[in-house]
Amino acid sequence: MAGSSDSSRPMVVGVASTLSWAVARCLAAAGTPPVVLGWHRFSPMSLLPGCRRYVAWDGIRWTGGEVELSAVEGIERACRENGIGVVVPADYDAGLLLARAGALTAARTVPVPSAEDIRSLHDKWRLTGVLQRLRVPFPASELARDAAGLLGTALRFPVVTKPLAKWGGIGFQVHATPGDLRLAVDAGTLAAPFPLLVQEFVPGCDVGISFLARRGRLVAYSMFEHVRDGERRFYDDPRLRGHVERLLEETRYDGVGHVDTRRDGERGECQVLEFNPRFWASLLYALRAGVNYPDLLVRLDEIAGDPVRTARPGRVTLEAAERALSLAVRWWERAYVAVHRLGERRAPTVKA
Numbered sequence: 001m002a003g004s005s006d007s008s009r010p011m012v013v014g015v016a017s018t019l020s021w022a023v024a025r026c027l028a029a030a031g032t033p034p035v036v037l038g039w040h041r042f043s044p045m046s047l048l049p050g051c052r053r054y055v056a057w058d059g060i061r062w063t064g065g066e067v068e069l070s071a072v073e074g075i076e077r078a079c080r081e082n083g084i085g086v087v088v089p090a091d092y093d094a095g096l097l098l099a100r101a102g103a104l105t106a107a108r109t110v111p112v113p114s115a116e117d118i119r120s121l122h123d124k125w126r127l128t129g130v131l132q133r134l135r136v137p138f139p140a141s142e143l144a145r146d147a148a149g150l151l152g153t154a155l156r157f158p159v160v161t162k163p164l165a166k167w168g169g170i171g172f173q174v175h176a177t178p179g180d181l182r183l184a185v186d187a188g189t190l191a192a193p194f195p196l197l198v199q200e201f202v203p204g205c206d207v208g209i210s211f212l213a214r215r216g217r218l219v220a221y222s223m224f225e226h227v228r229d230g231e232r233r234f235y236d237d238p239r240l241r242g243h244v245e246r247l248l249e250e251t252r253y254d255g256v257g258h259v260d261t262r263r264d265g266e267r268g269e270c271q272v273l274e275f276n277p278r279f280w281a282s283l284l285y286a287l288r289a290g291v292n293y294p295d296l297l298v299r300l301d302e303i304a305g306d307p308v309r310t311a312r313p314g315r316v317t318l319e320a321a322e323r324a325l326s327l328a329v330r331w332w333e334r335a336y337v338a339v340h341r342l343g344e345r346r347a348p349t350v351k352a
Contacts, residue, residue: 014090222311
């Protein structure tokens with residue numbers, strides 16, 4: 001009951017409903033449906049299976065792109081009122097907040113990377129420096145601080161322009177020729193603000209590798225390629241796994257994460273595009289392939305010495321009802337954010 005803590009009772013915290021929903025579904029599948037603490041005042045998660053209870057995370061504010069530390073008070077209060085034993089951050093904002101705050105008083109927090117590692121790995125330009133130092137393959141890249149620098153790029157076309165700290169394809173644009181790039185600059189239609197990342201476009205197949213690590217050691221991982229919408233093919237690539245292990249060892253990484261790569265159609269090599277120090281949108285596919293990352297994260301200290309877990313090879317699809325529920329949460333979130341912006345004009349941009 002409220003006020004009495006249960007060390008096994010989880011609470012998922014986040015501002016991106018699509019990720020909170022996926023994490024909650026995984027925990028429910030493991031037999032521990034969580035309380036969900038979310039930025040939205042109302043959420044369909046309060047009505048859907050897999051969520052014990054939905055609680056509005058009141059009073060959170062963003063300064064300099066990061067949630068203010070005062071938001072931890074809302075987490076502590078929700079833990080006490082709901083008898084929470086363990087807190088699981090679902091997205092970048094929640095993970096960074098808990099990393100900055102340190103230990104909670106009302107419940108334990110699952111392992112998360114340091115705040116500095118979260119920031120540096122999430123920032124696409126800073127990530128290229130880490131990749132270069134570790135000799136992990138990535139597309140030729142430049143930092144463009146203004147329009148003149150962008151138009152003067154020495155990279156081969158086509159090129160991609162990207163925001164430094166967004167995810168889920170937000171602000172990504174492919175420019176086939178220098179003329180196309182100049183047209184976008186002159187017309188003011190660049191989707192990414194300056195400074196931005198410029199990379200040579202890698203033709204080929206999208207490949208993702210998800211993982212769980214403890215102090216830099218791989219505990220679980222799964223690797224897949226996008227077959228089509230609603231379907232993933234899980235397989236293994238020792239070379240790509242080795243690249244990710246070097247990244248984890250370098251940072252003594254704690255917790256979950258996901259690396260987006262693209263397999264070069266000419267050389268057959270996966271080049272790292274993005275590092276997400278958080279849960280990811282395809283979490284439910286990994287669950288169907290045999291790896292329940294949220295449940296493993298909650299139990300990380302007790303399983304850290306076990307043999308490395310990995311996904312079953314083969315194709316995975318989601319049931320129609322599961323996809324429909326996930327899409328409903330996503331579209332509801334977009335509508336909520338749009339309405340909130342009209343009212344207060346200070347909502348964050350969130351997308352899984």
